[in-house]
Amino acid sequence: MTDRLGNVARARGLLAQIDPIDLALRLTLLDLLLRPIGDWNVRPAILAIAAAGLLVPGWLRKPPLWFALAGLTALRAWTDWPLADNHAYLISYWCLAAGISLTVKDTEACLGLNGRLLIGLAFAFAVIWKLLLSPDFLDGTFLRVTMLQDPRFENWTLLSTGLSFEELEAQRASLARHLDSPPYDAAPGPELSARFSQMATVTTLWTAGIELALAAAFLCWKGALLSRVRHTLLIVFCVTTYAVATVDGFGWLLISMGVAQCGPQLVRTRALYIASFALILVYREVPWARLLADVVGVAGP
Amino acid sequence: MRTVSEATDRTPTIGAKSALFLRSWERWVRFVPALLLVGVAVHQVFLANTAGMSPWSGGGFGMFSTTDAGAARHLHAFVMRPGIQREIRIPAAMKDWERRVVTLPSDANLREFALALADLPTPDHGPATAVRVQVWRTEFDPIGLVPIGRIHRSLEVSLQP
Numbered sequence: 519m520t521d522r523l524g525n526v527a528r529a530r531g532l533l534a535q536i537d538p539i540d541l542a543l544r545l546t547l548l549d550l551l552l553r554p555i556g557d558w559n560v561r562p563a564i565l566a567i568a569a570a571g572l573l574v575p576g577w578l579r580k581p582p583l584w585f586a587l588a589g590l591t592a593l594r595a596w597t598d599w600p601l602a603d604n605h606a607y608l609i610s611y612w613c614l615a616a617g618i619s620l621t622v623k624d625t626e627a628c629l630g631l632n633g634r635l636l637i638g639l640a641f642a643f644a645v646i647w648k649l650l651l652s653p654d655f656l657d658g659t660f661l662r663v664t665m666l667q668d669p670r671f672e673n674w675t676l677l678s679t680g681l682s683f684e685e686l687e688a689q690r691a692s693l694a695r696h697l698d699s700p701p702y703d704a705a706p707g708p709e710l711s712a713r714f715s716q717m718a719t720v721t722t723l724w725t726a727g728i729e730l731a732l733a734a735a736f737l738c739w740k741g742a743l744l745s746r747v748r749h750t751l752l753i754v755f756c757v758t759t760y761a762v763a764t765v766d767g768f769g770w771l772l773i774s775m776g777v778a779q780c781g782p783q784l785v786r787t788r789a790l791y792i793a794s795f796a797l798i799l800v801y802r803e804v805p806w807a808r809l810l811a812d813v814v815g816v817a818g819p
Numbered sequence: 820m821r822t823v824s825e826a827t828d829r830t831p832t833i834g835a836k837s838a839l840f841l842r843s844w845e846r847w848v849r850f851v852p853a854l855l856l857v858g859v860a861v862h863q864v865f866l867a868n869t870a871g872m873s874p875w876s877g878g879g880f881g882m883f884s885t886t887d888a889g890a891a892r893h894l895h896a897f898v899m900r901p902g903i904q905r906e907i908r909i910p911a912a913m914k915d916w917e918r919r920v921v922t923l924p925s926d927a928n929l930r931e932f933a934l935a936l937a938d939l940p941t942p943d944h945g946p947a948t949a950v951r952v953q954v955w956r957t958e959f960d961p962i963g964l965v966p967i968g969r970i971h972r973s974l975e976v977s978l979q980p
Contacts, residue, residue: 607878
């Protein structure tokens, strides 16, 4: 017992010695290495620079490294226009923020400010789309269709809704009907269970609620109550969302930006961020929902 | 002596000005990433409302907000000759271009794509008079989740001089 407490204290001491800015920058480089972006024209250069930043002593805090990454990731979004996803844009802004922060005197404050603004604004626009602009999010249509149609949600859907694999397949066939030329088939698909609809409603409300809270927490003034729970909200969001939606690169990027705001005194928060980073890697590499579905007996072939 | 004295007096003034400039530069440059995010996202919302861009694309953080993803859209194209309207199959070499057009079906993108399609061979004789390009999206009935195909954007390009 004493040994275990000693190990915890040693781990805490080790973590306290790691500079939060160094940690945030390292996690960003890991994100770029674990979830490579772009095609052959930019990917090798991004990977080489990210690896060099981690391996070459002293390069982690070199502004040119970060400006190069910002330029290459921006080039990827530009050449892929309009197909690049949100992650491509956000990582480019974040690398630019790192480069700028490393050229100004108060690096810690500058990177922390950028982490707050980028997370807050990204969630603010996500909420604007979900609550105001999208025609089919709030009524639950989007999540019901996605839970049935998107293969990334398959095991989660089977686990949480009680649908059998055969029922899921029948729903998919119904959703995939091509209805823009005769003969039209406007018959409704197989009926969905009440449990499925409840699950979709809960997921819709949870997603909208936590994203709204995140936008408010990261954009409100620092002393506000909501601002003080922003790290908790972000960790809860990452741990829950990326268990279901395997968008690991975006999750790791959010964690890197969260760590940058921790300051030297928030050792436990940094530890939780690191644990969340590792957990998202586990979500990606271990098909936990599939294994659980196998145990419960609802998995497909 | 006077010259030396003036030079000595001036040095700290220039240094103070540089420091002031540096401080003000440092003050605003830190907001550049956030301003870029807002600029790109507002532009995306504008394109989604005026040019039919998919909310999932363009850096506006509209992913996972709607079923109208670019990948869920598709395209039909027709080459017209007098008395004939023939739907043409998009060649594999143009599939990447097609993906970009359905994701951002602005008039300019549709026109450029239509003109490229006009050069494709068809079994019909005589010069083509027009090319029509339609971008379709699938909406879902909120109650029964019945898929409904809708023309999202359409453009007919005349090929006659």
